[in-house]
Amino acid sequence: MTASPPPLPRFDQGLLALVLVTGFVFSTPLVIPVVGVVAAISAVRPDISPVPRLIGLLVEQRFGAEAGESVLVGGYPEPWRASAALMAAILAVGTLVLLVGDTAPAWALGLPAAALGALASVGGVCVGCQIYIRRTGRH
Secondary structure: OOOOOOHHHHHHHHHHHHHHHHHHHOOOOOHHHHHHHHHHHHHHOHHHOHHHHHHHHHHHHHHOHHHHHHHHOOOOOHHHHHHHHHHHHHHHHHHHHHHHOOHHHHHHHHHHHHHHHHHHHHHOOOHHHHHHHHHHOOO
16 A cells, blocks of 8 residues: 555546446447556656646645646556556556457456556555565565
């Protein structure tokens, strides 16, 4: 578990999990590669990721420029970027399976990725963060 995780990565992980589950419910497997790309952008270049930009814009419109900037202050720490990279890697394999033409195994990868995102977002238990901390020895 991570102490006091910043709001942007948690919201990002939760939104991506919600999109994956919604895609599963409505039989739209093309959300797997879309969410995979967004997760990869969050892992590599979180400053241009669409989810934080959307959140910052919405908060700024509702509460003003200072509030919008304060939401972005925490940014994406390295452990949370590793979590996004884990989700992107799982979904990349799911995308490859989807390209072969079989949706059931693709969802067998997409739904656990959604579970990891939901667990990190709602429960604060970030599996990718823990892997990062154990590999590097730093928080």
